[in-house]
Ligand code: 13P
């Protein structure tokens with residue numbers, strides 16, 4: 001079960017203000033003292049990305065985790081990412097700044113429900129392999145045949161999943177539908193979705209495009225079909241970064257993914273302008289330009305400093321990590 005199922009999403013009282021530059025100095029010092037490296041996903045605050053030793057998408061960070069030389073990893077991202085880093089490095093101590101940093105996709109697919117659904121499909125005579133997006137708990141990974149990220153999903157499905165097998169794709173229905181389109185493979189889709197990518201407003205995106213002639217829409221494949229069909233470029237975060245870096249002509253990009261992604265995009269290609277695509281606020285139906293993942297936002301400089309200093313929260317080894325490790329390694333390292 002993912003940690004975010006265990007605790008309500010209630011924020012702790014606001015921490016007293018501390019100067020970010022002081023915090024950065026303290027973190028640099030603690031990294032050396034505690035023999036630690038920081039891995040940060042593109043969706044955490046830019047200032048955390050700036051003090052990290054490794055920054056990247058889910059695929060790069062899972063691979064980077066296997067190259068870390070220090071005895072401790074601080075994973076600034078969400079729980080399933082830190083869990084994957086621990087699985088790939090059983091002997092290392094893996095810390096996460098906030099154990100409550102979960103993921104709506106991982107939460108949508110509890111292991112008991114997946115096991116029951118797989119059983120039902122088998123009883124109905126389906127001959128399938130289960131392909132899981134990396135945004136799943138380790139318990140779910142241990143029930144699957146393959147793990148994919150937005151960075152390798154198409155290639156893995158085309159190269160490794162036997163053509164005579166059906167595919168059960170979990171948990172992101174939108175990514176699954178997109179992969180059906182690009183690979184031409186039929187898939188049984190789990191009905192999960194990302195709470196951030198689910199809410200982009202197509203109307204506001206089209207209006208922003210009209211207001212910015214010559215602009216390009218970049219969309220993450222976790223977005224629903226209507227957004228993907230209107231996009232000029234569909235790709236995971238690292239693919240987006242490479243795409244903008246490959247264009248030298250100054251261009252306006254409308255970005256349909258978590259808004260912190262603009263930080264690495266600007267670093268990679270400062271000649272461009274990046275505009276966040278607005279989302280729809282679920283309750284009021286109004287639009288906002290605040291597509292922040294509340295789970296990623298649990299990572300703050302203070303919590304990074306605290307977990308380095310205190311040596312916790314820590315990801316503890318679980319019995320099912322062994323099986324999850326086999327699946328992760330053959331999916332992401334080969
Ligand atoms: P990538 O960085 O692998 O594209 O993943 C996006 C995401 O939603 C991570 O939670």
Ligand code: SF4
Pocket residue numbers: 043078102103104105106135194195196197258293294295296
């Ligand atoms: Fe999960 Fe979406 Fe947040 Fe990524 S952005 S961690 S998929 S809720």
